[in-house]
Amino acid sequence: MSADIILVIVVATALAFDFTNGFHDTANVVAASISTRAMPPRVAVIFAAIFNFIGAFLSLKVAATIGNDIVDSAAITMTVVFAGLIGAIAWNLATWYLGLPSSSSHALIGGLVGAAFAADGASVISGEGLLGKVIIPGLVAPVLAFVVAGMAIITAYVIVRRRRPGHVNRGYRLGQWLSSGLLALSHGTNDAQKTMGIITLALVAHGNISPNHFYVPDWVVVTSATAIALGTWIGGWRIIRTMGSRIINMDPAQGFSAQGAGASVILAASHAGYPLSTTHVISGSVMGAGAAKRISAVRWGVAGNIAVAWVLTLPAAALIGGVVYGVTEIFGASSALGPVIVSGAILLGSAVLFLRRAAGQGGLEATA
Amino acid sequence: MILAEIINWNAAWQAVWTAAVGGVGVTVVFSLAVYGVTRTADMRREDRPAQAAVYGAVALVAVGATLAAVVYAITLITTK
Numbered sequence: 001m002s003a004d005i006i007l008v009i010v011v012a013t014a015l016a017f018d019f020t021n022g023f024h025d026t027a028n029v030v031a032a033s034i035s036t037r038a039m040p041p042r043v044a045v046i047f048a049a050i051f052n053f054i055g056a057f058l059s060l061k062v063a064a065t066i067g068n069d070i071v072d073s074a075a076i077t078m079t080v081v082f083a084g085l086i087g088a089i090a091w092n093l094a095t096w097y098l099g100l101p102s103s104s105s106h107a108l109i110g111g112l113v114g115a116a117f118a119a120d121g122a123s124v125i126s127g128e129g130l131l132g133k134v135i136i137p138g139l140v141a142p143v144l145a146f147v148v149a150g151m152a153i154i155t156a157y158v159i160v161r162r163r164r165p166g167h168v169n170r171g172y173r174l175g176q177w178l179s180s181g182l183l184a185l186s187h188g189t190n191d192a193q194k195t196m197g198i199i200t201l202a203l204v205a206h207g208n209i210s211p212n213h214f215y216v217p218d219w220v221v222v223t224s225a226t227a228i229a230l231g232t233w234i235g236g237w238r239i240i241r242t243m244g245s246r247i248i249n250m251d252p253a254q255g256f257s258a259q260g261a262g263a264s265v266i267l268a269a270s271h272a273g274y275p276l277s278t279t280h281v282i283s284g285s286v287m288g289a290g291a292a293k294r295i296s297a298v299r300w301g302v303a304g305n306i307a308v309a310w311v312l313t314l315p316a317a318a319l320i321g322g323v324v325y326g327v328t329e330i331f332g333a334s335s336a337l338g339p340v341i342v343s344g345a346i347l348l349g350s351a352v353l354f355l356r357r358a359a360g361q362g363g364l365e366a367t368a
Numbered sequence: 369m370i371l372a373e374i375i376n377w378n379a380a381w382q383a384v385w386t387a388a389v390g391g392v393g394v395t396v397v398f399s400l401a402v403y404g405v406t407r408t409a410d411m412r413r414e415d416r417p418a419q420a421a422v423y424g425a426v427a428l429v430a431v432g433a434t435l436a437a438v439v440y441a442i443t444l445i446t447t448k
Contacts, residue, residue, distance in 0.1 A: 059445050132375045140384070148388050152395035159399040163406040171402035175434075179394075182438060189445070257395045264391035264441075271445045272383040285391075 003206055005336035006078045009343055010202040013085045015227045018195035020092070021104050022052060022231025025191065028282040029184050030236065032255035036169075038176035045236025047177075048184040049229045055188025056225030061273035062190055063216050066197025069129035069273075070109060071116040073204045074211040076124070079328050080115045081202045082339050086346055087111025087321025091313065093346075097353045103277035106313040108194055109134055112201075114318030118325040135314075137274035141265055142284030142306060149261035149288030156253050157293075172252035179259035184232075186266035187278050192228040194275055196220050250289060258282075258289035280306050394437050401430035 029052070030044040039047065067073055071080075088107035095102035109130075116124050160168045199220045203209045209217075250258065262278075262285035269276050283306060328338030404427025411420035 058442070136375060137380070137383075140380075144384060144387055145391075148391035151388075152392045155392060155396050156399040159396070159403050160406070163403060167406045167409065168402055171405055172398075175398045175402070178398075178434070178438060182441075185442070253399075256398065257391075260394045260398075261387075261391035264394070265387040267441055267445055268383040268387035268390065271386070272379045274383065 002334055002336040003078065006082060006339050007202055007206045009336070009339045010078055010082045010085065011199055011223075013082065013089070013343065014195050014198045014202070015223055017085060017089060017104070017108065017198075018192060018224055018227035019231040020089075021191050021195070022049075022228040022233075023235035024104065024231075025187060025279060026232045026235035028279055029187050029232065030180070032250060032259050032286065033176050033180040035250060036173060036176060036252040036255040038173040038252060038255060039180065041236075044180065045233060047181065048187075048236065049233035051181045051184030052188035052192070052232045053225045053229035055185035056192035056196075056228060057221060058185070058189040059270050060193065060196070060216050060221075062193035062270055062275045063196040063200060064214060065129070065133050065273040065275055066109070066112075066194055067200045067204070067216075068214050069133055070126055071112060071201075072120075072124040072126065073201055073214065075120050076116060076201055076205050077119065077333070078202050078205040079333060079339065080119045080325060081112070081198060081205060082342075083115035083118070083325035083328060084108070084112030084321045085198060086324045086342055087114055087317045087319075089346060090320045090324070090349075091317040093350055093353055095313075097357060102313050103279060103309050105191070105194055105275055105277045106138070106309070107317040108198065109275065110314040110317030111321035112198070113314075114321030115325040117318070118322035119329075133274055137269060137272075138276055138280070139310070141269055141274070141276045142280040145261050145265045145281045145284035146288035146291070148265060149258050149285040150292040152257040152261050153254055153289045153292045156257055160253070169252045172256045175256045176252060176259065179256050179263065182263035182267075183259045183282070186263040186270065187282075188225065188228060190266050190270045190276055190278055192224045193270070195224045195227065197275075199224070250286070254289040254293065258285040261285040261288065277309075280309075390437070390441060394434060397430050397433040397437065401427050401434060404428070404430055 026045060026048060029048045030041070033039045033044045034041050085108070088104065088111035091107045091111070092102055092104060113125055113130065196216050200209065200214070200216050203217070203220075204211050204214070209215065262282045265281050265285070266276060266278055287303065324342060328342055331338035331341065404423045404425075407423035408420050408427060411417075411423055
């Protein structure tokens with residue numbers, strides 16, 4: 001009975017995490033299409049949500065990496081998965097409140113590794129998988145996206161340099177329907193699979209799936225796809241309301257190149273089973289497309305934020321994951337009481353942070 | 369030495385070159401489509417139908433290549 005309750009809590013928490021992932025990342029996926037006026041904002045958001053949903057069905061290799069290659073799935077308990085998720089959510093909440101950069105993907109992996117370490121020691125963590133499939137691909141991918149987008153926009157400018165800008169812009173705006181769909185598709189396939197991997201890991205721990213025959217059940221794929229698509233859709237309305245304040249300046253050719261390069265890197269990585277930070281990749285490609293035109297267009301602050309996020313997120317989420325595991329253990333390894341209390345605490349903490357943030361913004365608006 | 373053992377270089381290299389070729393390739397062929405369409409319009413305006421047809425064909429082939437590249441990428445990721 002306790003195990004069933006923990007499983008329900010883990011699945012619900014994982015889907016909530018997936019929803020917030022879509023919610024946060026809508027801006028990355030639709031910004032280029034909206035800023036170049038390739039799509040009206042409402043259409044861009046709906047378009048992204050639909051392609052996020054479809055993308056989640058494309059591949060399961062990233063899910064297999066999360067479930068199989070980072071920690072030993074046979075040694076993982078549901079409490080470990082729960083603690084890992086809470087570690088990721090708590091870190092994301094803290095960084096959101098403090099305005100620090102973070103990566104949901106790195107937080108998720110860090111939380112899982114930290115909780116597994118606290119539970120069973122270093123022996124259940126695959127250093128090989130962590131380094132070879134997460135850390136190194138994660139470091140290389142944004143740089144690759146930067147270079148690919150830069151090369152793409154330079155060749156594009158060479159090809160169309162003597163053409164009328166009005167006609168050229170119309171052409172690339174049309175092309176952005178394709179590149180934007182591809183980017184949303186790639187985002188859906190890489191990010192939704194991380195949640196699928198986590199839920200499947202919990203199902204292995206619960207005994208529903210054998211660790212020797214790892215597979216992702218259909219209902220996990222469908223619910224994860226739905227959660228990320230809903231998050232994208234609902235997150236989009238927030239972006240539409242704040243439009244114009246944080247939008248990237250780029251021409252349609254740059255938008256097409258950035259989206260195409262970002263999608264290409266994420267799809268290639270998903271095919272290889274690498275769980276990337278899609279935010280970092282898309283930021284890299286946007287900067288690459290900007291730098292190729294004008295080096296001062298590079299937002300070094302964003303690049304710095306990515307570096308800070310890299311240094312902080314994995315260890316911090318791991319630490320929180322480990323601590324959360326320790327707290328839940330106080331109530332007994334197989335007891336549902338620990339996860340219930342921790343879930344309640346995180347919900348309460350979230351509500352307090354949201355209210356304090358809202359009050360702070362209200363104060364700022366009042367003084368402005 | 370340790371890195372060489374940990375990383376599956378074959379898979380990593382494949383991901384890197386696929387991303388590079390895909391990202392740059394799609395932009396190049398689509399740019400050729402934009403070029404073809406704009407040149408076709410220019411040629412029509414200048415009343416040069418033969419050149420307009422050639423540039424129109426370039427645009428058509430380039431659009432086809434762009435769509436084919438996208439379909440191929442999706443097929444690859446779903447089937448392998």
